[in-house]
Amino acid sequence: xxxxxxxxxxxxxxxxxxxxxxxxxxxxxxxxxxxxxxxxxxxxxxxxxxxxxxxxxxxxxxxxxxxxxxxxxxxxxxxxxxxxxxxxxxxxxxxxxxxxxxxxxxxxxxxxxxxxxxxxxxxxxxxxxxxxxxxxxxxxxxxxxxxxxxxxxxxxxxxxxxxxxxxxxxxxxxxxxxxxxxxxxxxxxxxxxxxxxxxxxxxxxxxxxxxxxxxxxxxxxxxxxxxxxxxxxxxxxxxxxxxxxxxxxxxxxxxxxxxxxxxxxxxxxxxxxxxxxxxxxxxxxxxxxxxxxxxxxxxxxxxxxxxxxxxxxxxxxxxxxxxxxxxxxxxxxxxxxxxxxxxxxxxxxxxxxxxxxxxxxxxxxxxxxxxxxxxxxxxxxxxxxxxxxxxxxxxxxxxxxxxxxxx
Amino acid sequence: xxxxxxxxxxxxxxxxxxxxxxxxxxxxxxxxxxxxxxxxxxxxxxxxxxxxxxxxxxxxxxxxxxxxxxxxxxxxxxxxxxxxxxxxxxxxxxxxxxxxxxxxxxxxxxxxxxxxxxxxxxxxxxxxxxxxxxxxxxxxxxxxxxxxxxxxxxxxxxxxxxxxxxxxxxxxxxxxxxxxxxxxxxxxxxxxxxxxxxxxxxxxxxxxxxxxxxxxxxxxxxxxxxxxxxxxxxxxxxxxxxxxxxxxxxxxxxxxxxxxxxxxxxxxxxxxxxxxxxxxxxxxxxxxxxxxxxxxxxxxxxxxxxxxxxxxxxxxxxxxxxxxxxxxxxxxxxxxxxxxxxxxxxxxxxxxxxxxxxxxxxxxxxxxxxxxxxxxxxxxxxxxxxxxxxxxxxxxxxxxxxxxxxxxxxx
Numbered sequence: 001x002x003x004x005x006x007x008x009x010x011x012x013x014x015x016x017x018x019x020x021x022x023x024x025x026x027x028x029x030x031x032x033x034x035x036x037x038x039x040x041x042x043x044x045x046x047x048x049x050x051x052x053x054x055x056x057x058x059x060x061x062x063x064x065x066x067x068x069x070x071x072x073x074x075x076x077x078x079x080x081x082x083x084x085x086x087x088x089x090x091x092x093x094x095x096x097x098x099x100x101x102x103x104x105x106x107x108x109x110x111x112x113x114x115x116x117x118x119x120x121x122x123x124x125x126x127x128x129x130x131x132x133x134x135x136x137x138x139x140x141x142x143x144x145x146x147x148x149x150x151x152x153x154x155x156x157x158x159x160x161x162x163x164x165x166x167x168x169x170x171x172x173x174x175x176x177x178x179x180x181x182x183x184x185x186x187x188x189x190x191x192x193x194x195x196x197x198x199x200x201x202x203x204x205x206x207x208x209x210x211x212x213x214x215x216x217x218x219x220x221x222x223x224x225x226x227x228x229x230x231x232x233x234x235x236x237x238x239x240x241x242x243x244x245x246x247x248x249x250x251x252x253x254x255x256x257x258x259x260x261x262x263x264x265x266x267x268x269x270x271x272x273x274x275x276x277x278x279x280x281x282x283x284x285x286x287x288x289x290x291x292x293x294x295x296x297x298x299x300x301x302x303x304x305x306x307x308x309x310x311x312x313x314x315x316x317x318x319x320x321x322x323x324x325x326x327x328x329x330x331x332x333x334x335x336x337x338x339x340x341x342x343x344x345x346x347x348x349x350x351x352x353x354x355x356x357x358x359x360x361x362x363x364x365x366x367x368x369x370x371x372x373x374x375x376x377x378x379x380x381x382x383x384x385x386x387x388x389x390x391x392x393x394x395x396x397x398x399x400x401x402x403x404x405x406x407x
Numbered sequence: 408x409x410x411x412x413x414x415x416x417x418x419x420x421x422x423x424x425x426x427x428x429x430x431x432x433x434x435x436x437x438x439x440x441x442x443x444x445x446x447x448x449x450x451x452x453x454x455x456x457x458x459x460x461x462x463x464x465x466x467x468x469x470x471x472x473x474x475x476x477x478x479x480x481x482x483x484x485x486x487x488x489x490x491x492x493x494x495x496x497x498x499x500x501x502x503x504x505x506x507x508x509x510x511x512x513x514x515x516x517x518x519x520x521x522x523x524x525x526x527x528x529x530x531x532x533x534x535x536x537x538x539x540x541x542x543x544x545x546x547x548x549x550x551x552x553x554x555x556x557x558x559x560x561x562x563x564x565x566x567x568x569x570x571x572x573x574x575x576x577x578x579x580x581x582x583x584x585x586x587x588x589x590x591x592x593x594x595x596x597x598x599x600x601x602x603x604x605x606x607x608x609x610x611x612x613x614x615x616x617x618x619x620x621x622x623x624x625x626x627x628x629x630x631x632x633x634x635x636x637x638x639x640x641x642x643x644x645x646x647x648x649x650x651x652x653x654x655x656x657x658x659x660x661x662x663x664x665x666x667x668x669x670x671x672x673x674x675x676x677x678x679x680x681x682x683x684x685x686x687x688x689x690x691x692x693x694x695x696x697x698x699x700x701x702x703x704x705x706x707x708x709x710x711x712x713x714x715x716x717x718x719x720x721x722x723x724x725x726x727x728x729x730x731x732x733x734x735x736x737x738x739x740x741x742x743x744x745x746x747x748x749x750x751x752x753x754x755x756x757x758x759x760x761x762x763x764x765x766x767x768x769x770x771x772x773x774x775x776x777x778x779x780x781x782x783x784x785x786x787x788x789x790x791x792x793x794x795x796x797x798x799x800x801x802x803x804x805x806x807x808x809x810x811x812x813x814x815x816x817x818x
Contacts, residue, residue, distance in 0.1 A: 018815070022779075028421070029697035031447050032446075032447030032450050033447070033449075048463060049463070050466050050468055051468045085726060085727075086732065086778055088779075088818060234817070238806075241807055241815050245807070
C-alpha cells in the first residue's frame with residue numbers, strides 16, 4: 001500500500017495514519033457486493049470493485065476508468081450507508097486521491113489560493129485579490145484576513161466563503177446586528193478551514209490549515225463558532241474532537257433556531273422543500289435543525305431522496321467534470337420541482353452556489369435558510385442595510401451570473 | 408522456495424500477493440476445488456437474486472493471479488504429507504512444498520435426517536451451490552429454510568426476494584443466535600415476519616420426503632408436514648478439515664500469532680483456524696471475511712520469511728438483513744461486569760458490554776452511526792467509565808472518547 005500523501009513522499013500526517021489504518025482494515029472486509037458503486041452518483045457500470053480495491057492497495061496501477069472515478073468523486077458519502085458491512089468507500093477513495101498523481105489541474109486551480117502560508121508570490125496574489133474584492137465586499141472587507149481578533153462570545157467563521165457571491169455572510173452579520181450580538185468575524189483565504197484540501201486528498205495541507213485555524217480561533221476565545229459552510233462546520237467539529245472542546249461549532253441553522261423566537265418570522269405562501277448538505281445531514285446527522293426552522297416558515301415537502309439519503313450538489317468535485325455535476329444538479333432541481341414546492345432551501349453556502357445558477361432554468365427558487373430569515377426581518381426598522389452583492393475571486397471564472405439579493 | 412496454498416478464499420487471496428511481494432522468484436501453487444477465479448463468497452446471495460453478474464463477483468482484476476506467476480491446480484486436496492512435505496490431491500498427484508497455507512474455510516453443516524441427500528436440499532457456500540439455488544428459486548413455490556442464524560435468515564430473505572413463500576424453522580430459542588440476545592432477537596424477528604416469512608420457533612427438520620430424487624415436503628420435529636420445492640440448510644459452517652496428515656477432527660486448527668501451526672512449514676488462515684491470543688492466554692476463533700483476509704496477509708508474509716503477527720483481538724461481524732444493518736463487535740456474548748441496552752425499537756437496538764470500565768463488546772442493530780468510534784473504543788481499550796449511556800446514543804458525537812489517540816471518525 002502506498003505510504004505517502006500529496007504533501008509529498010515521506011511520513012504520513014496524523015490524518016493519513018488514521019486513514020491508512022482504516023482503509024487497510026476496510027479493504028480486507030469488502031465483500032464485493034457493489035452496493036457502494038450503485039449508490040454512487042458518479043460511478044459508471046464499467047467500474048468493478050475488484051479493480052477498484054486492487055488499485056486502492058496499489059497492487060495494480062489505476063486504469064483510466066479508475067483515475068477518472070477517483071477524481072470525479074466529490075466525497076458525498078452516499079456509498080457509506082449503502083454498504084451492508086459498514087465500510088467507508090469514501091475513505092478508500094480519499095486514500096486514492098491522496099496517492100494518485102498527477103492531480104487534475106482543476107483541483108490545483110480551485111485550491112491554489114485557499115489557506116495561509118506559501119511563498120511571497122502566493123501571498124501577494126492573495127493580497128491583490130483581497131484588494132480587488134474590497135469595493136464589492138464593502139462592510140465585510142474589514143474582516144478579510146485581518147491580523148488580530150478581539151475576544152467575543154460568538155465568532156462568525158466564514159473562511160473563503162466570505163467571498164461567496166451569494167451574500168450569505170453579509171446577511172448572517174445583518175441578522176447578528178439585528179439581534180445585537182457580541183461577535184467577531186474571521187474570514188478570507190488565509191483562514192481557510194482546510195476541509196476542501198482534505199476532500200481533494202491533500203491531507204498534509206489540510207491538517208496544517210486546520211491547526212492554523214484552531215490557533216486563530218483561540219485568539220478570540222469564543223464560546224461558539226458559527227459557519228455558513230457545511231465543510232467548514234465539519235472541520236470545526238473535527239478540531240474540537242481532536243484538540244479539545246475550546247469552543248462549540250454551530251451551523252447557521254442551529255444558530256438561527258436558537259434565536260428563532262427573536263426574529264419576526266413570516267409564513268411563506270408556497271411550500272418549501274429542503275436540500276440536505278451531505279456533510280451536515282448524512283455525515284453528521286444534523287439535518288433536523290434546518291427542518292425545524294422551515295416548518296415555522298410554512299409547509300415543508302421532502303424530496304424522495306432526502307436526509308441521509310440526499311443527493312450531493314457536487315461542489316467538491318472541483319469542476320473536474322463540469323458537465324457531469326451540472327447534469328446532477330439539474331436532476332436535483334427537477335426533483336425539487338416535482339415536489340410542487342416553489343422554493344428549494346439549502347443550509348450550506350456551497351450548495352447555494354452550486355444550484356443558484358441553474359435555478360431559473362429549472363423553475364425553482366433556490367435560497368439559503370439565512371435568506372428566508374433575512375427576508376423576514378429586512379423591512380424591520382432595527383435592520384441595518386447590508387451590502388450583499390459582489391463577485392468572488394474564487395469563482396471569477398465560473399459561467400452564469402448568480403443573482404444576489406438586492407441586485 | 409516452494410509455496411502451496413490450499414483453497415482460494417479470502418485468506419488465500421491476501422496471502423498470495425503477500426508471498427509474491429517478498430519472494431519474487433518462489434514457486435506458488437494454488438489448489439482450488441472450484442474452477443472459478445477468486446470470488447467474493449459473501450456476495451453469493453446477491454448473485455442468486457440476480458443483483459450481481461458472475462463477473463462482478465470476481466475478487467481480483469482479470470489476469471492478476473497470472474501476473475503473479477501463480478500455478479493454478481483445480482482439484483481437491485486430500486492430504487498434506489508433512490514427512491515428505493508434499494500436498495496430495497484427489498487424483499493421487501503430489502506437489503512438493505517448503506511452506507503450505509491451509510485456507511480451506513468452512514463447509515455448510517448438513518442435515519442428518521432422512522431425505523437429507525435428496526436433490527433440492529441446499530446450502531449456500533460456493534458458486535456451484537449458488538448456481539443450483541438459482542435454478543430452484545422460482546416465483547410461486549415454497550421454500551423451507553432451517554436455521555435461525557445469519558445463514559438461515561439470508562436464505563429465507565433470498566427466497567422471499569425471488570417471490571417464493573417461505574417457512575423458517577428455527578431449532579434455536581431465538582433468531583439471530585448466538586450473536587443476538589433475546590431483546591435484539593425480537594427486533595430481527597419482527598423484520599423477518601414482516602417480510603412474509605412464516606417462522607416456526609423451536610422446530611427443526613425431522614424428515615424430508617421426496618419423489619424422483621427431489622424434495623417434495625418436509626416433516627418438522629413437531630410433526631407438521633410442509634410441501635415445498637426446496638429446503639435451505641442455514642445451520643452455519645464447520646471448518647473444512649478433511650485433510651489427512653494435519654487435520655484430524657472438526658475443530659479449528661490451532662495456530663500461533665504468526666499463523667503457523669505446530670507442524671513445521673504448515674500455516675493456516677481464515678475460518679479453518681483459531682489463533683493464539685497471548686493476552687487472553689487462549690486460542691480464539693475469529694470467523695468472518697475480514698479476519699480471514701487479515702490472517703491471510705500475515706500468513707503469506709510469514710511464509711516468505713516475514714515476522715508479522717495477527718493481532719485482531721476483537722471480532723467484527725457486520726451484515727445487513729431485511730434492510731436492518733447488524734453490527735457485532737468484540738465479545739458481547741461474554742460476561743462483562745456491566746451492560747447497557749437501548750429499548751428495542753422496530754429498527755434499532757443497542758447493547759454494550761463493559762468490563763472494568765472498558766467497553767468489550769457491542770451489538771448494534773439499525774443505525775450504524777458511531778459504530779466505528781465504538782469499535783475503536785473497544786480495540787484501543789479506552790476507559791469508558793462514566794460514558795456508558797452516552798455510548799448508546801446516535802445523536803451526539805462520540806469522537807471525544809478517542810481524543811488521546813488523535814483519531815476522528817465522521818461516521
